[in-house]
Amino acid sequence: MPWHITTRIEWPTLWLILATWATWLLSTTVLAGHSVLLAVPVTAVVIALYSSLQHEVIHGHPTPWAGLNAALVAPALNLAIPFLRFRDTHIAHHRDALLTDPYDDPESNYLDAADWARLPLPVRGLMRANNTLLGRLAFGPIIAQYLFMASDLRAIRAGNRAVAAGWLWHIPAVAAVLIWVWASAMPVWAYVLSAYLAISILKIRTFAEHQAHELSRGRTVVIEDKGPLAFLFLNNNYHVVHHMHPRLPWYALPARFETARDRYLELNDGYRFGTYGDLFRRYFLRAKDPVAHPLWRRSNAPD
Numbered sequence: 001m002p003w004h005i006t007t008r009i010e011w012p013t014l015w016l017i018l019a020t021w022a023t024w025l026l027s028t029t030v031l032a033g034h035s036v037l038l039a040v041p042v043t044a045v046v047i048a049l050y051s052s053l054q055h056e057v058i059h060g061h062p063t064p065w066a067g068l069n070a071a072l073v074a075p076a077l078n079l080a081i082p083f084l085r086f087r088d089t090h091i092a093h094h095r096d097a098l099l100t101d102p103y104d105d106p107e108s109n110y111l112d113a114a115d116w117a118r119l120p121l122p123v124r125g126l127m128r129a130n131n132t133l134l135g136r137l138a139f140g141p142i143i144a145q146y147l148f149m150a151s152d153l154r155a156i157r158a159g160n161r162a163v164a165a166g167w168l169w170h171i172p173a174v175a176a177v178l179i180w181v182w183a184s185a186m187p188v189w190a191y192v193l194s195a196y197l198a199i200s201i202l203k204i205r206t207f208a209e210h211q212a213h214e215l216s217r218g219r220t221v222v223i224e225d226k227g228p229l230a231f232l233f234l235n236n237n238y239h240v241v242h243h244m245h246p247r248l249p250w251y252a253l254p255a256r257f258e259t260a261r262d263r264y265l266e267l268n269d270g271y272r273f274g275t276y277g278d279l280f281r282r283y284f285l286r287a288k289d290p291v292a293h294p295l296w297r298r299s300n301a302p303d
Contacts, residue, residue: 012251013053013062017072020050024077032186039186040194045232047077047198052234052250058087061249075176079195080145082170085152088162096243099219100210102293106151110212110293117292124291131287133280136207141199205233208279208288211271212295218269222257225275237276240268 024046032039054073056062063069074083089106098104102112109131111119119127129135130143155163181191213219223230223237230237234250238257241264242248248256257264265272273279282288 008064010062010249013056013249014072016049017053017062020046020053024050028181028184028186028191030185032184032190036187036190040190041197043186043191043194044197044201047195048201049232049234050077051081051198051202052232052236054083054086055090055236056234056250058090059246074173076170076173077177077195078198079174079177079192080141080199081148082166083173084166084169085148085163088166094243094246096216096219099216100212100293100296102296107206108210108293109206109289110296111291113292113297127291128287131289131291133204133207133284133288136203137200140203141196144199144203201232204229204276204279205236207283208273209236209239211289212293213269213271214295215269217267218271220268221271221273222264222268223273223276223279225273225277226254227275229276240264240271 024043027039027043027046031042050073057069057073060066061069070083076083093099093105093107095104100108100110102108102110102115111127116124116127126139126143130140152163152167156167178188181188208221208223210219210221217240220240220243221237222240225237235253236242236250238253241253241257244264244267245253245256
């Protein structure tokens with residue numbers, strides 16, 4: 001369960017969820033009937049926004065009723081990520097003392113140095129390319145999905161019933177979406193492409209959210225962007241604010257940051273970008289981080 005349930009209805013979030021659903025329905029029917037080429041990018045943007053709204057629900061928004069919140073975002077519009085697994089891994093990710101840990105942070109993009117050294121050279125080259133923004137956009141969704149599913153498969157084989165349940169519930173969540181798409185004006189191949197593009201867009205958000213740092217408070221970014229991507233990611237570019245105040249709804253994050261901008265930047269040791277454009281200019285073709293965690297070693301792990 002999320003650690004916070006709001007005590008009131010947060011109408012901006014609820015209306016945005018309903019508007020997102022309405023746009024998705026129209027993009028797969030009316031718009032796809034007019035132009036599939038136009039429907040694909042629009043649907044991709046809508047799915048990316050829906051995933052951001054799933055993140056809000058994981059943190060207990062927008063109503064006091066957890067069951068209703070989950071029902072609003074339960075269908076798997078992105079096809080790939082089970083909502084229950086997203087919920088459980090994201091809650092685990094919010095243990096800030098373990099951020100970027102290649103074993104205990106489920107959202108870490110780093111590998112243990114020993115694991116990295118054992119990888120075949122072609123795989124190492126692919127992983128290095130994945131640490132550029134271009135690589136993360138192009139094949140990052142495939143790499144992340146493979147690693148995610150491989151980890152969950154190991155957990156299921158080890159008898160983890162919660163992981164198994166998450167994937168079992170994913171079956172009807174995907175089936176409902178595919179049945180709708182099959183009956184709509186949008187070809188299934190076009191919808192699958194939209195889902196892939198949506199996950200690719202979300203990789204822009206996660207690309208710089210965290211970095212290796214000796215101090216846990218220095219691992220989480222601020223990107224002072226107020227443009228379309230900031231809205232699409234529901235202001236999670238103010239990521240240090242979100243980690244420090246996970247109960248805040250998305251629309252309250254910018255104002256909270258502005259009330260103590262210097263303090264937040266002091267706390268995260270100045271880990272900041274001005275805009276997402278800055279991120280693209282600096283790291284589109286250049287790796288932002290090494291694949292092997294520069295600070296963590298297997299010897300750090302408890303016996």
